[in-house]
Amino acid sequence: MQLQENISLQPYHSFASQEKAAFFSIVSTDIEMETAIAWAQDKAIPFLVIGAGTNIVFTKNFEGLIIKNEIMGIRKTHEDASHVYLTVGAGENWHHLVSFCIHKSWGGIENLSLIPGTVGAAPIQNIGAYGVEVGEAIEHVTAFDTLIDQWITLTKADCLFGYRDSIFKQQKNRYLISELSFKLNKQPNFKTDYGVIRDRLHDMGVKTLSLEAISNAIIHIRSQKLPDPKLIGNAGSFFKNPTVSKEQYEKLQVQYPKLVAYPISDNSYKIAAGWLIENCGFKGVRKGNVGCYEKQALVIVSYGIESGQEVNHFSQEIIDTVLKVYDIELEREVNIY
Numbered sequence: 001m002q003l004q005e006n007i008s009l010q011p012y013h014s015f016a017s018q019e020k021a022a023f024f025s026i027v028s029t030d031i032e033m034e035t036a037i038a039w040a041q042d043k044a045i046p047f048l049v050i051g052a053g054t055n056i057v058f059t060k061n062f063e064g065l066i067i068k069n070e071i072m073g074i075r076k077t078h079e080d081a082s083h084v085y086l087t088v089g090a091g092e093n094w095h096h097l098v099s100f101c102i103h104k105s106w107g108g109i110e111n112l113s114l115i116p117g118t119v120g121a122a123p124i125q126n127i128g129a130y131g132v133e134v135g136e137a138i139e140h141v142t143a144f145d146t147l148i149d150q151w152i153t154l155t156k157a158d159c160l161f162g163y164r165d166s167i168f169k170q171q172k173n174r175y176l177i178s179e180l181s182f183k184l185n186k187q188p189n190f191k192t193d194y195g196v197i198r199d200r201l202h203d204m205g206v207k208t209l210s211l212e213a214i215s216n217a218i219i220h221i222r223s224q225k226l227p228d229p230k231l232i233g234n235a236g237s238f239f240k241n242p243t244v245s246k247e248q249y250e251k252l253q254v255q256y257p258k259l260v261a262y263p264i265s266d267n268s269y270k271i272a273a274g275w276l277i278e279n280c281g282f283k284g285v286r287k288g289n290v291g292c293y294e295k296q297a298l299v300i301v302s303y304g305i306e307s308g309q310e311v312n313h314f315s316q317e318i319i320d321t322v323l324k325v326y327d328i329e330l331e332r333e334v335n336i337y
């Protein structure tokens with residue numbers, strides 16, 4: 001096992017703050033991952049698996065072992081008349097997998113184009129965009145269960161996927177994922193319900209839908225509205241869209257006729273967190289070395305932070321303001337350590 005001591009985490013996460021890890025190891029096989037966990041357990045120190053670090057804020061030095069997952073490999077295990085089944089190493093880049101599938105004409109994850117990060121982190125918050133969530137395409141997940149110290153296979157049902165949620169998020173750091181199996185469609189089922197996708201396809205002059213055309217449309221939309229984490233430190237949407245009762249929605253709607261929301265059941269509505277934050281005046285606002293992105297208030301950006309504490313404090317100010325104005329408590333989507 002390759003071990004580094006007292007290293008800066010700055011290159012390993014997209015907010016690029018300067019916290020350090022007491023120990024750091026890159027693993028490229030499941031055996032290396034298990035060895036690293038056993039080493040940390042033996043020393044009785046905390047451990048944390050990371051991928052590309054695009055959904056993390058470090059607020060202090062990590063006094064344990066950071067395990068950077070680089071378990072690679074994409075292989076087709078089998079196929080039937082309608083589907084192709086793939087097994088993918090958790091360290092693969094997510095967008096690389098999407099592009100690979102589009103190239104092979106296998107549908108199911110094209111709407112998740114250009115989401116940063118690794119394949120292994122995708123099920124943690126059940127990444128989603130433009131009407132698709134990764135849980136829909138996952139068959140099963142292979143993980144080391146640190147509670148029983150054994151490798152296990154979780155089926156899609158075991159994963160308890162929900163909106164930006166899963167068993168992996170509910171029981172943080174219990175399951176360390178090494179591999180995922182996907183079921184993809186040979187006959188694509190295009191999802192273009194979002195008006196922005198249809199508008200973009202129209203502007204691109206697309207007459208016949210294809211996986212590639214949808215992916216290109218989404219890449220264009222995302223590149224226009226989201227900051228590139230390689231250029232501006234950020235972790236994408238910082239907060240989840242909150243759910244409120246129909247009664248609370250109706251009251252808010254009277255007070256704020258432009259409120260952006262949509263029904264998710266007979267009695268509940270999801271409210272656009274970005275709208276709530278923007279309407280409180282945060283869009284484009286900078287406080288010290290952090291701020292809300294000028295094109296999307298839901299994204300907190302860094303202007304060269306030293307510590308993730310700055311992001312954490314700013315996000316708390318947003319939570320407090322939104323609570324005071326609308327009586328809605330925002331929940332962070334990003335993982336704070």
Ligand SMILES: Cc1cc2nc3c(=O)[nH]c(=O)nc-3n(C[C@H](O)[C@H](O)[C@H](O)COP(=O)(O)OP(=O)(O)OC[C@H]3O[C@@H](n4cnc5c(N)ncnc54)[C@H](O)[C@@H]3O)c2cc1C
Pocket residue numbers: 014048049050051052053054055056069090115116117118119120121122124125126127128129175176177178226227228229234235236237335
């Ligand atoms: C510009 C931008 C746009 C984004 N857009 C979206 C979007 O549209 N939809 C969306 O859902 N998300 C989005 N995100 C968030 C992010 O891309 C996803 O959460 C992604 O899955 C994070 O992958 P990662 O490898 O960087 O995970 P990391 O940030 O490294 O880790 C995230 C969490 O997962 C855990 N984890 C990572 N790997 C493993 C593993 N192998 N086993 C167990 N636990 C693990 C970590 O401990 C941590 O808690 C965006 C982020 C950015 C910066």
